[in-house]
Amino acid sequence: MEPQQTQNIVEYDLPGEKLPQETNDISQINKYGFDLYSKNRDFIREKVKDNWYAVIDPTTGKFVASLDPLNLYEYTKENYPNKLFYYIGIIKNYFSSSFYEHI
Amino acid sequence: MNTSNDLLEYPVVENFSPEVPVEIFGLANNTKKVVAVVDTGFTGFLQIPLTVGIESNLSLWSVGSSRLADGSVVKNLQCIGKIRFAGKELIGIITLSEKGNDCLLGMQFLERLKMDFTVSPTKNRAIFKSIIPKDEEIAVKVETKNGKNEAKKTQKQG
Numbered sequence: 053m054e055p056q057q058t059q060n061i062v063e064y065d066l067p068g069e070k071l072p073q074e075t076n077d078i079s080q081i082n083k084y085g086f087d088l089y090s091k092n093r094d095f096i097r098e099k100v101k102d103n104w105y106a107v108i109d110p111t112t113g114k115f116v117a118s119l120d121p122l123n124l125y126e127y128t129k130e131n132y133p134n135k136l137f138y139y140i141g142i143i144k145n146y147f148s149s150s151f152y153e154h155i
Numbered sequence: 156m157n158t159s160n161d162l163l164e165y166p167v168v169e170n171f172s173p174e175v176p177v178e179i180f181g182l183a184n185n186t187k188k189v190v191a192v193v194d195t196g197f198t199g200f201l202q203i204p205l206t207v208g209i210e211s212n213l214s215l216w217s218v219g220s221s222r223l224a225d226g227s228v229v230k231n232l233q234c235i236g237k238i239r240f241a242g243k244e245l246i247g248i249i250t251l252s253e254k255g256n257d258c259l260l261g262m263q264f265l266e267r268l269k270m271d272f273t274v275s276p277t278k279n280r281a282i283f284k285s286i287i288p289k290d291e292e293i294a295v296k297v298e299t300k301n302g303k304n305e306a307k308k309t310q311k312q313g
Contacts, residue, residue, distance in 0.1 A: 078218045078230050086220070105248070107217050122246045125216060125235040139217035139233045139248070142263075 061127050062100065064115045066092045071110040076136060084110035085138020100143045107137035117143065161285035163241050163270075173274050173281030177260070179203065179249070180237040181212030189258045193272060193281065196224065197261030200247030201238060207258065208234060208251040221250075229254065241283070243268065 068091045071084040085108045089096070096115065100106060105124050106117035109132060116137075118124035128137060165175050173193045178186045179201075187210050189203065199221075203211075213234035220230050229252075236249040245267045265272050270283040 078232070081218050082220055082230055085218075121235060121248055128216075136215065137217035139219035141219065 060120065060123060061116060061118045062104075063117075064095075064099065066095075066108065066113040066115050068092065068113060070113050074111055074135075081110050081136055081138055088113055088115075089138070089140055096140075096143065102143060104143045106140040106143055108140065109135055110138050111135075163283040165281045167274060167276070167279045167281050171274070171276060173272075175240065175260070175281065177201075177258075178239040179207070179211045179213075180239070180244075182214050183212050185212055186239075187211040191258035191260045193265070194259045194261055195265070195272075197259045198263065199250055199259075199261040200245075200263040200267070201236070201261070202250040202252050202257075202259040204256050204258070205232070205251045205253050208232075208249065211236070213249060213251075238264075240264075240268065 066088050068088045069084065070088075071080060075081065088108050088110060092115070096106070100117050101119070104117045104119050105121045106115065107124065107128060108115050114132065116124060116128055118127065128135065165173065167173050174190050175193060176188060177191050178188050180186055187207060189207060191201065191203075213236050215232055216235055217233045218230065219233060220228050222228050231253070232251040234249045234251065235246065237244055237246050238249075239245075245264065247263055247267060268283070269286050271286060273282045273284070274280075275282060
């Protein structure tokens with residue numbers, strides 16, 4: 053999981069089961085995205101700074117994070133067009149991994 | 156509404172909900188005006204009903220889930236969006252809710268707004284007050300300068 057860093061963006065390829073094909077099914081994106089996040093939770097907490105926004109592409113396992121949400125949005129739209137990402141939220145190492153409390 | 160550069164006051168409605176007007180900007184730079192409740196129990200930026208998101212022409216970006224106050228978990232959609240409040244334009248993640256008709260401004264909004272927020276039940280007012288960091292900056296500079304001077308003196312004496 054070597055990082056790629058581009059202008060305040062960090063990217064990692066997360067190991068784990070991926071979504072077999074592109075879909076707009078929210079339940080499937082949530083399921084696979086959350087599973088990838090859960091299996092790599094400790095790694096993400098270790099590598100990503102507090103207050104960074106983060107998303108996962110459940111079909112490739114690509115994890116992308118940035119301090120600036122607009123920067124993250126524009127980067128993902130440019131590099132991974134027509135994708136619907138799994139939104140982790142804001143990384144909060146001291147409390148929880150995100151402002152969303154995942155089960 | 157009472158406004159100045161540093162102080163904004165809005166009336167609090169009957170159920171003590173602090174409601175404020177905001178404008179949401181879509182992809183075509185069209186704007187949608189809504190009234191949103193400031194909810195300090197909501198940790199996100201802005202939550203709006205799905206229909207409002209469609210009317211605002213927001214671009215769907217991601218999906219996620221969140222836990223509600225009653226413990227239930229709901230799936231939702233997220234867009235990136237810009238809002239205007241009190242002359243300030245702020246960018247953040249806008250959550251689209253399939254349930255409910257309320258627009259909620261959360262803690263991320265307050266953090267990005269850089270204003271303190273209080274509700275006065277006695278005055279029936281929601282009050283936004285600018286955070287003025289100038290005094291803090293001066294204090295830090297003075298402290299740093301003094302610290303360096305003291306350090307130099309200590310070195311000379313030693």
